[in-house]
Amino acid sequence: MQKKILIADDEPNIVISLEFLMKREGFQVAVAADGAAALQTVATERPDLILLDIMLPKMDGFEICRQIRANPDWRDMKIVMLTAKGRETEVAKGLALGADAYVTKPFSTRDLAEQVRRLLTPAA
Numbered sequence: 001m002q003k004k005i006l007i008a009d010d011e012p013n014i015v016i017s018l019e020f021l022m023k024r025e026g027f028q029v030a031v032a033a034d035g036a037a038a039l040q041t042v043a044t045e046r047p048d049l050i051l052l053d054i055m056l057p058k059m060d061g062f063e064i065c066r067q068i069r070a071n072p073d074w075r076d077m078k079i080v081m082l083t084a085k086g087r088e089t090e091v092a093k094g095l096a097l098g099a100d101a102y103v104t105k106p107f108s109t110r111d112l113a114e115q116v117r118r119l120l121t122p123a124a
Contacts (some may be wrong), residue, residue: 003120004028006047008038008064009082010056014105018051018082021109025117035059042068042077048120049078051112054085054094062097069098078119082107 005027007018015031022029030045032038034057042050042064050068054061061081068074079101081094086104094102100119103112 002026002028003048004030004045005116006030006032006038006041006045006050008032008035008041008050008056008061009053010034011053014053017109021113022051022116025113027116033057035061035064038064039067042074046074047077049080049116051080051082051116052099054081054083054090062093065094065097065099080112080115080119082112 005022007015007029009015009018010033019029019031030041030047032041036058038056039059052061052064061083065079068077068079079099081099081102082105084105091102101115103115
């Protein structure tokens with residue numbers, strides 16, 4: 001069964017490149033341009049993994065991460081924070097809120113694709 005990825009980012013150029021990359025890797029892709037739309041998509045689409053920007057309109061990525069981790073039905077959803085905010089305190093906050101990985105922009109598309117595959121591959 002094809003895994004589903006939600007790209008939650010408000011920067012069109014990043015969304016286009018991530019969407020292309022994830023589809024090329026064989027994933028289904030949904031896109032949300034703001035925090036409220038991201039949570040709505042999580043509820044309706046139930047993605048396996050979210051590529052989550054922190055700086056989003058309407059609700060930031062930290063709050064989205066917190067709400068996802070607070071919902072028992074969504075706890076197995078993987079979250080990759082993908083952001084320009086790379087200070088130690090922000091990385092620590094993202095991981096403390098339950099993100100599975102924290103990737104700073106600019107990023108290597110190859111490394112990101114590898115990380116997504118690793119997170120979505122069940123442990124042996």
